[in-house]
Amino acid sequence: MTYRYKVALIFLIGFFIDCINIFMSAVALPSISAALHVSTSDVAWVANAYILGLTLIIPVSTWLAGRFGSREILTASMIVFTASVWMCGLANSFNELVIWRFVQGIGGGLLIPVGQALTFNLFKGEQRAKISTLVMAVALIAPAISPTIGGVIVDSSSWRWVFYSNIPFSLIAALLSWFWINEARPTSLPSPDIKGLLLVSAALGSLLMGMSLYGGDSPALVAAFFVMAGVTFVVLYGLHYRTCKNPIIELSLLKS
Template sequence: MTYRYRVATVFLAGFFIDCINIFMSAIALPDISRQLQVSESSVAWVANSYILGLTLIIPLSAWIASHWGARLTMMVSMVVFSAGALFTGLSSEFSGLITFRFIQGIGGGLLIPVGQALTFGLFGKDERARISTLVMAVALIAPAISPAAGGAIVDHLSWRWVFLCNIPFSLVTAGLAMCWIKSEKTRAQRPDIAGLLLVSLALTALLLGMSLYASAASALLPLSLLAIGLLFAVLYVRHYRRKATPILDLSVLGNPRMRFSVLVYYAVPGIFTGVNLLNIFFLQQVLGWGASETGMLMMLYAGGSFCAMTLCGRLYNRVGAARLFLLGLCCHAAGIAMLALVSAQLSLPLLTLAYLLMGIGGGIGANTAQTTAMIDFEGEQLARASTIWNLNRQMSFSVGAALFTLLFNLLQQHTTSTAAYHRAFLIAAVLGVLPLLQLMSLKTPSESLCDQKER
């Protein structure tokens, strides 16, 4: 195996572990909620605290790698991840579980941006569609097997083993990084600590505000947190404009392909994360499904995604990103809308078709976004774009879960639980096609290359 494929293997292994960690833990949330006696909105912090750990460390990853080297950075990443998973699984209180999930996020957040920048830097632009297909294949396999496996673990063992079972995979990845990655160091500027603090405070306040809004005795606290989050976001934008080397280089969002791909990630994986979380609670608490049965639905999603990604890898350079985005977003939204028709009398056929459509649409949309987002960047700018992209990818999962948990809780105050779930799914379907309003601003890859030659 050549060096660049060894690097890609370590990166993809870390990415696989990250995806497993997100989708497998979602299946366990109803059991965690019952056993630790926390609400549905509060239990979403099992994911949110992990995202906050990622948020803190992802912008620092390039600087850490410049001092430690890629090999040590990627190896330590998986060791910290393993320690976080161990203590999360052993936690007896919800506060401890959330703390160790935060530590686990710090571990996971180191490997992925460093590994992605290193991998994409070793492959030319004409080869990145192939690598993006491999990335999305991992993003397909992990959701396919982890919910079903997680459901079986929850039903036959305990939700704790959902976290503990990650440890062997992360330790093997740490060993591969030690053996396969070269120890050379890159050059990176001193990190922007003030910017990092503003970004972390903004995200923390926004997620806290959304998760507390529906269950708070008064709306004053959650609304204040949302306002504070927006204030910190505005302060970061001002800080970014004055800072020569900001922690997050927002200039990469000036690229229309990156900007549109970011929107698509919120509309597809982000919305799907929230919708799937609601559907897990709906099936287990309203329709009485078991965790194993619920997890098996992701096999259908994976089947649709596999077909879609196979198609994308062959058609991307022929038909262009715009047409693929149109097809993907429409299929994904149609699948979500079908969930609004699921009832005790008619569940399995509709769920089968819904998850197949969401898988096809999600596979097309996410794979196309992964390729399109990075297609215009090289060298140091690629590393900055990779940081933005990976932070956005993780934030989309957390924002999607928090937003739709909030939406469901608000709807539930005015109607039955079943009707609240169904209305939330319909709203999600509408939100999922909103990026199409900006589709005309997207150029094809060939037009992008022509622009670069002219410059």
């Protein structure tokens, strides 16, 4: 197997793990709700916490890869993912489960942009179209099979095995990343956009909180407050973007 296909395989494994964790855990929510004695609206944070960790880490992941190395970041992301899914399975309280799901999202979120950047840099022209087809296939297949797999696991054992079942795949991805990835670090890196990162994180967190509260039992005014706060942080980031030399999110790419 050539080097570029090794990199692509690592990315596709990690991408598949991320996709199934978004959808497969949803099947276990009723069992988690009953076991940990939480309401059906509150238990949605098992999924929300994962998505929040996933989205918050993505903007800074490429800078981390440049600072510490792609091999190190990809390996660390899968090790963090492995440890957090193990702790999710051991969780004895709902708050503990939500915290570890957030950490799990951070581990998964590190792999997606770094792995995708490495993969698409190695595939040009028609080859890039072919690898894009594989990525789309994973994006379609994972959501399709996740509910069935999750249902079988919950019915045959316990909701905890929905998390434990990820461990072999994440460990394989970690080992392959360490032994197969060979990318040189850039000689110089711009300073990270800390202010932009804080604004983006606040915007995403506020919007997710607002939409989650709106779908639950909370007063509509509380949900509206968080949504407005998220919109405010988006506007503040837009103003910050105009004066920042190295913004954490390049808004000009939206013109493409």
